[in-house]
Amino acid sequence: MVFELTNTDVSSANALRRVMIAEVPTIAIDLVEMENNTTVLNDEFLAHRLGLIPLTSDEATNWKRPFEWSSDHDMIETSFSLDVTCTVDGVMDVTSNDLIPMYPEHRVQPANYNTPEEKPIVICKLRRGQQLKLVARARKGIGKDHAKFIPVATAVFQFKPRIVLSHSAMADMTDDEKQAFVHSDPSKTFKFNPITRMVRLRRDGDWHPDPGAG
Amino acid sequence: MNQPDRYVQFLLPEGERKVTYKADTKLKDAGTFSFRSEDHTMGNLLRMQLHSDKATVFAGYRIPHPLEPVMVVKVQTNGTKAPEDAMSHALQDLASEFDHMRSEFERATSDVQR
Numbered sequence: 001m002v003f004e005l006t007n008t009d010v011s012s013a014n015a016l017r018r019v020m021i022a023e024v025p026t027i028a029i030d031l032v033e034m035e036n037n038t039t040v041l042n043d044e045f046l047a048h049r050l051g052l053i054p055l056t057s058d059e060a061t062n063w064k065r066p067f068e069w070s071s072d073h074d075m076i077e078t079s080f081s082l083d084v085t086c087t088v089d090g091v092m093d094v095t096s097n098d099l100i101p102m103y104p105e106h107r108v109q110p111a112n113y114n115t116p117e118e119k120p121i122v123i124c125k126l127r128r129g130q131q132l133k134l135v136a137r138a139r140k141g142i143g144k145d146h147a148k149f150i151p152v153a154t155a156v157f158q159f160k161p162r163i164v165l166s167h168s169a170m171a172d173m174t175d176d177e178k179q180a181f182v183h184s185d186p187s188k189t190f191k192f193n194p195i196t197r198m199v200r201l202r203r204d205g206d207w208h209p210d211p212g213a214g
Numbered sequence: 215m216n217q218p219d220r221y222v223q224f225l226l227p228e229g230e231r232k233v234t235y236k237a238d239t240k241l242k243d244a245g246t247f248s249f250r251s252e253d254h255t256m257g258n259l260l261r262m263q264l265h266s267d268k269a270t271v272f273a274g275y276r277i278p279h280p281l282e283p284v285m286v287v288k289v290q291t292n293g294t295k296a297p298e299d300a301m302s303h304a305l306q307d308l309a310s311e312f313d314h315m316r317s318e319f320e321r322a323t324s325d326v327q328r
Contacts, residue, residue, distance in 0.1 A: 003322070005315075011262040012311070018255040023224070067225065144224050 004160065013157045020155040022143040025065070027057040027108055029080070029148075030139040038130045039094075049123055050136050051148045053096050054111040063140045078106040080136045086126035094132055095120035108138060163189070163201060170199060216281070223283045226251050235298060244272070244290035245297035252285040253277065260287055263304040269295040 005013055032047040039046070063075045079102040086092040096110035097120040112118040124132060143150035170178065175192075178199050182192045191202045226232055230250055238244035249256065257275035264273035264287075272290035289297040 003319075008311070008315075009262050009266075011258040012315075015255045015259045023255075067221075142224060145220060 005157075017155045017157055020152055021150055024151050025057070025060045025063075025140050025142050026149045026151045027055045027060050027063065027078075027138050027140055028146075029053060029055070029136045030077075030141065031137040033135045033137075034133075035135070036131050036133040039124050039126060039132050040130075041124055046124060046132070046134075050099075050134075051146070053099070053121055053123070055108050055138055056111060056113075057108070057151065059107055060140050065140050075106075077137050077139045078103050078108045080138065081134070082123075082136065083133045084126065085131040086128050089128055092126045093122050094124040094126060095122050098123075099136065102135075165190075165199060165201070218282060222251060223253070224251055237297075238288075238290075241290060243293050243297060244288070247287045247289070247301060249285040249287070251283050253283060254285075257285045257287065259308060260301070260304055263308050264289060264300060267295075267300055267304060270300055 005016075029047075029050045032043075032050055034043050034046075037043055037046065041049075059075070064070075066076050068074070069076050080099040081102055082094070082099050084092070084094045084098050096112075097114050099110050099113075101109050110121070112120065126132065141149040173181070175194075175197055178192050178197070182188075182190045182199060189202055190199050192199050232250055234248045236246050236248070238246065254277070257277065261273050261275045264270045269291045270289065271292050272288065275285060275287045277285055287301070289300055291297055291300050295303075
């Protein structure tokens, strides 16, 4: 999502960016109770990986942080169970689709849960006979506490330039020079109209950031 | 080993005050505010807001040590306002600016959904 902020200072934009990254609360797996782990990855390794799985966090605004708990009516956590045994010859993937919410009414589940168009997140790979059985508890937290709670992949801001074309300069240029000017921009901000022989902004005064450039 | 616990970065420990103010002994109309559990997010914002106040002669912030979540803002005014008033006005202005931003954002996103 791109949105425009006007009539304000750089510090406000940066503060918004910093808060979006570090202080917007999300839900992620925080505690893992291992029952059986005969995989090649050790317990804490798996717990770390489970914590990094993104969970749908629309409920985060209604939940409380663990240290804010004050009564039995406060929502602070939900649980997922994982019970996978490899029975086939060959490698079996344990993915985020195997994390079963124990309380579906909480509406917290891994991102793209059981979505056929998207590939699920691989937690671990099993060989014949290996088993993984655990209960994972998810809580609310913020990016400042642990990177797994960061809700955004990235948040950046950029100044939007105001481009004004000088008509007097355009009058002095030949058509070839105008064409060369238009072609020199890889993101095609300008367009040359051969009928009026004028250069104008491609999207009628609107500028969009480079899709590929940094 | 000397690093405080991670939660102190956003959670104020019991018995600690969020803000403390100390008037400057050598300069007139100057003072230092000390914020606990705050960082550049608030510091830069407050500093820029204080600059836009015409009564402010000096406004700067620093974080004395990167491991400790303490932020210090130094303010000096030209005498028409006390430094505490300058800070309180800056905070109120920021609060109303972000309230306005929030309502504009909600209006803009509800328009898009329609």
